[in-house]
């Protein structure tokens with residue numbers, strides 16, 4: 001309803017939109033551009049105030065109807081910008097795995113942080129905070145997951161937002177799309193695959209290439225995390241299970257869900 005009210009209240013004029021990246025590879029913004037004509041058609045329905053991939057002019061607008069945030073608030077400047085955008089935006093939508101789950105850089109949280117940073121910055125002293133997804137800093141109104149985002153899903157949700165419809169992502173596991181596409185089950189073959197607890201919507205793209213799901217879309221609502229983790233930990237070495245969960249930043253979310261169920265406690269850090 002937040003969305004419908006926001007859009008209806010401003011029905012007479014095109015919504016002001018910002019597309020902003022924090023620390024990211026900008027791959028999700030490239031997916032938007034890759035949509036070609038249908039992205040341009042969507043843009044025509046908006047007043048695009050910011051699109052950081054294609055311009056670097058200072059941000060001057062005092063208000064946005066919708067702000068799309070790509071990337072992770074790694075630096076102090078990122079956090080400051082994120083908080084500013086939250087204050088100035090009616091609707092804040094996170095785009096992609098980095099913003100939604102922490103992204104590949106969250107791996108650092110589980111390693112020796114000082115050693116890791118020294119491999120890159122041998123002499124410089126740099127800030128080295130834990131990596132945390134956007135919703136640790138500000139309220140998030142909607143999440144468009146995946147690394148990178150799925151173009152069809154992005155266009156559907158982006159159009160819903162502009163048209164005043166409440167966007168929905170069907171709450172199914174990746175297994176559903178995997179099996180309806182006829183792909184071979186890698187879990188049954190002895191590989192760790194997070195498909196049974198991961199939100200569908202990516203068309204099981206990794207399974208299409210015979211690559212197991214590493215959970216980049218996060219959990220779907222009511223995923224049976226305890227049952228599935230019990231299965232994995234009974235059948236695979238713990239460090240292998242953790243390594244897979246860490247690739248796209250899903251581990252802390254999975255552990256938080258386990259803690260919520262209060263059935264088992266597994267330390268998040270090694």
Ligand code: SF4
Pocket residue numbers: 024025026027028029070071095096097098099103104146147148149
């Ligand atoms: S989610 Fe993936 S593609 Fe998108 S910005 Fe992050 S690393 Fe890049």
Ligand code: SF4
Pocket residue numbers: 174175176178179183184185186187188193194195196207212213
């Ligand atoms: S391969 Fe993975 S996603 Fe596909 S059915 Fe098996 S567990 Fe599910």
Ligand code: SF4
Pocket residue numbers: 146147174198199202203204205206207212213214215216217218
């Ligand atoms: S199969 Fe899993 S890891 Fe691959 S894109 Fe889909 S959710 Fe992400």
